[in-house]
Amino acid sequence: MNNKPDSIFLKAAIWRALLVLCLLALAYYVVTDLSSNSGETQDGSTGYVEQVTPEEIVLDMFDKQIATTTTNSPIPRTTTVTYWIEPGGYMAEISSKETHRRLREALKELEDVCNVRFTEIQKERSARVRFYFKPQNQIKYGALGLAYTTRGYIELNNTRKVGLTRRWSRVCQSVVQHEMLHMLWTPLHSQRTTSVMHGGNVVDYFDKKDVTNLHLVFGRNTNGRTFRPFTLGKAGTLLRESTARYNKLWEDRERLIQERDSSTDKVYRTAKQMEILDNLILIIAEIPTMVSHARDWFGVDLYWRFTYGYVNN
Numbered sequence: 001m002n003n004k005p006d007s008i009f010l011k012a013a014i015w016r017a018l019l020v021l022c023l024l025a026l027a028y029y030v031v032t033d034l035s036s037n038s039g040e041t042q043d044g045s046t047g048y049v050e051q052v053t054p055e056e057i058v059l060d061m062f063d064k065q066i067a068t069t070t071t072n073s074p075i076p077r078t079t080t081v082t083y084w085i086e087p088g089g090y091m092a093e094i095s096s097k098e099t100h101r102r103l104r105e106a107l108k109e110l111e112d113v114c115n116v117r118f119t120e121i122q123k124e125r126s127a128r129v130r131f132y133f134k135p136q137n138q139i140k141y142g143a144l145g146l147a148y149t150t151r152g153y154i155e156l157n158n159t160r161k162v163g164l165t166r167r168w169s170r171v172c173q174s175v176v177q178h179e180m181l182h183m184l185w186t187p188l189h190s191q192r193t194t195s196v197m198h199g200g201n202v203v204d205y206f207d208k209k210d211v212t213n214l215h216l217v218f219g220r221n222t223n224g225r226t227f228r229p230f231t232l233g234k235a236g237t238l239l240r241e242s243t244a245r246y247n248k249l250w251e252d253r254e255r256l257i258q259e260r261d262s263s264t265d266k267v268y269r270t271a272k273q274m275e276i277l278d279n280l281i282l283i284i285a286e287i288p289t290m291v292s293h294a295r296d297w298f299g300v301d302l303y304w305r306f307t308y309g310y311v312n313n
């Protein structure tokens, strides 16, 4: 007779227990999710591709911060930043010369996107930003790059191998841009995985929102150089070069055929015929190169069109 109320109580208790379990799981999920999102440290230094420890939880206020800084202050005039690079310094896998070249290229790209200017100087102590290169075990978290914003220097990792020799690797440039933006702009990271300011990803380039943010913070680029995504420029150059070689070979072929046909001397004609065949082999060899450059170009072009909205003219 009293079975019924009992079972109702039991059912209610089970449901309550289930609900509590769900809430606990949700809470756990939220906490772990948030803690995976930051790499900022207490002393103002910031890491890149660094390990994250639980006490370094910082909520991502990145885009909100942009909104407040830009509505309260007018767009700044050109910011000029002096920098110094440690002579002989390098990143793993590439030479010092190539490292310095990529570093300068990274800063030039920032100039092309927004109204910030960089001047390289030789006097270490008077530079606004100094670049040092350190081995993995002497760099905090073993990070690829680290910005010491209050002390005015950036450390780059010179032992960690991340594929800098890979075709079109942008790791060096991306890390330099990331750390430089910590120096000049914000200690925070973005939650967008496509952002150059993401705490864990090394992206290829600024995403669309990055460019908007950079315009808001530094103003638009006024240096006259038009912004052109690096990879697109490179893919275009390779394709143009290959196409030019291919067209040239066809012109050579036309000329050789004319030369052959203009003579009635059998020996001369035979020699020319051999040249024509050699030329044909070169034409055939150039085709796959050109096709692969074309495929690269279309791929890169599509990438910029859809993820960035950049239309190549």
Ligand SMILES: [Zn+2]
Binding pocket: 039, 046, 047, 048, 178, 182, 189, 198, 199
């Ligand atoms: Zn960072």
